[in-house]
Amino acid sequence: xxxxxxxxxxxxxxxxxxxxxxxxxxxxxxxxxxxxxxxxxxxxxxxxxxxxxxxxxxxxxxxxxxxxxxxxxxxxxxxxxxxxxxxxxxxxxxxxxxxxxxxxxxxxxxxxxxxxxxxxxxxxxxxxxxxxxxxxxxxxxxxxxxxxxxxxxxxxxxxxxxxxxxxxxxxxxxxxxxxxxxxxxxxxxxxxxxxxxxxxxxxxxxxxxxxxxxxxxxxxxxxxxxxxxxxxxxxxxxxxxxxxxxxxxxxxxxxxxxxxxxxxxxxxxxxxxxxxxxxxxxxxxxxxxxxxxxxxxxxxxxxxxxxxxxxxxxxxxxxx
Numbered sequence: 001x002x003x004x005x006x007x008x009x010x011x012x013x014x015x016x017x018x019x020x021x022x023x024x025x026x027x028x029x030x031x032x033x034x035x036x037x038x039x040x041x042x043x044x045x046x047x048x049x050x051x052x053x054x055x056x057x058x059x060x061x062x063x064x065x066x067x068x069x070x071x072x073x074x075x076x077x078x079x080x081x082x083x084x085x086x087x088x089x090x091x092x093x094x095x096x097x098x099x100x101x102x103x104x105x106x107x108x109x110x111x112x113x114x115x116x117x118x119x120x121x122x123x124x125x126x127x128x129x130x131x132x133x134x135x136x137x138x139x140x141x142x143x144x145x146x147x148x149x150x151x152x153x154x155x156x157x158x159x160x161x162x163x164x165x166x167x168x169x170x171x172x173x174x175x176x177x178x179x180x181x182x183x184x185x186x187x188x189x190x191x192x193x194x195x196x197x198x199x200x201x202x203x204x205x206x207x208x209x210x211x212x213x214x215x216x217x218x219x220x221x222x223x224x225x226x227x228x229x230x231x232x233x234x235x236x237x238x239x240x241x242x243x244x245x246x247x248x249x250x251x252x253x254x255x256x257x258x259x260x261x262x263x264x265x266x267x268x269x270x271x272x273x274x275x276x277x278x279x280x281x282x283x284x285x286x287x288x289x290x291x292x293x294x295x296x297x298x299x300x301x302x303x304x305x306x307x308x309x310x311x312x313x314x315x316x317x318x319x320x
Contacts, residue, residue, distance in 0.1 A: 015261025019276035022259075026283040033290045044169070050282035051175035052230050052237070054275065056249050057256040058182050059226030061274050062219045064257050065186075066198045067266025068117060068124040070220060072109060073227045073253060075135035077246025080106045080228025081235035082139055085150040095153040099232055106228020107221050109135060114217030128220075139243075148241050156236030171233060178226065183271050195219060199266025248295075251302040256281045258306055 030037035056073060063070045084102025087094040109131060116127035142148075152160075162170045186192035194215045197205035206212045227246070235241045260277030262269025281302075288298050 013261055013270065013273065015259075016270065016273040016276055019259050019261070019273060019280050023276065023280050023283060026280065026287060030283065030287050030290070033287065037286075037290075044167070044172075046282050046286055047279075048169040048171050049285075050278050051169070051171040052234055053249060053252055053256060053282060054175045054278040055178050055230040055233070056227050056253045057274050057278050058178055058271075059223035060253045061182075061257045061260075061262055061269060061271070062186075062195065063124070063223045064254075064262050064264060065195050065266055065269055066216060066219050067202070068216070068219070069254075070110075070113060070128045070223045070227075071125060071250065072113060072128040072132035072135065072224070074244070074246035074250050075132045075139065076106045076109050076224050076227035077231035077234065077249055078241065078244060079109065079135050079139055080231035081241035081245060082142070082148055082150075082231075083228075084156060084232045085148060085152055085235050085241045086142075088153040088156075089150050095155065098153040099155055099159070099229075102232040102235075103225050103229045106231070107225040109228070110221035110224020111217060113224065114220035117220065118213040118216035124220075143243065145243075147243055151240045152236045152238075156232055157239065158236070160233040160236030171237070174233065178229075179271060179275065186271065191215060191218070196267055199263075199268070201267075251299060251306070252281045252285070255302045255305050 027038060034042075036042050056077065060070060060073065080102040083105045084098045087098040087101045112131055113124070113128050116122045116131075117124045120127075158170065159174060160171050164170050164173060186195065194205065194210045194212070197208070197210055198212055198215060202212055227249075230249070231241070231246060234245060238245075256277035257269070257274055258264055258277070259280055260269065260273030260275070262273060284301070285298070288301070293301075
């Protein structure tokens, strides 16, 4: 019996299994507080809300797999939303270019982060926090400290709130496409193998011929671009951008990735785990809203979740 359990445990990704187990527990708890919690319409709505976090967490996972962190996500989200909305004021051409322009701004932020980490060797926590502060200052200067008056383009609204397939929100479809591309990128390309290699041991990856600096820079660019893309969708969902609209997504994005079993030290993690983490965080947010938990209480819970996962899985030895 013990040998059978040991073989089963070796085949199962325990953090991912734990995350899915917690999802079931939260569904049961939620059904106690609200009879509609398990209804298909409510669950689909939660999946739609979680899609924005899922896109951000996809980029965050790329960075964490390399053993880095990106703290510029809040204002990458906000800047992408504001710049995409601002582009709509320039007529039909601006409306067409709004979505790609918002993503482009996020990619630029990510490239600045990547250059600082990969080429200037500045710790990722420091350079991304500095870039986040610069982006915040630029946007406050742009708006004068007030909510921007620009509105989202029809394309932004359709991507975020429309329904291409009956009953399935477009935001969920976008997340599915992003997720499929992320899985292919991580598991079927040289870039993905390089990301895992750098996370396991950057010096060994460099000596094996991997262009580590370029991969790190591209990883941060992807993170910034996906965060900005989520901001574009959020602006479309709300109809316009808002100051600090990305602040609420930093800790949940990190928590979702870590909850899904991605090692905060880098080198280990699967996208199915990130999906589980996003769903878990989204359900947790929903239950806390039903319980009328204050925002400070939610932040405390996210922080405790990250610490707990670090204690459980963060100290495991990485493969070399």
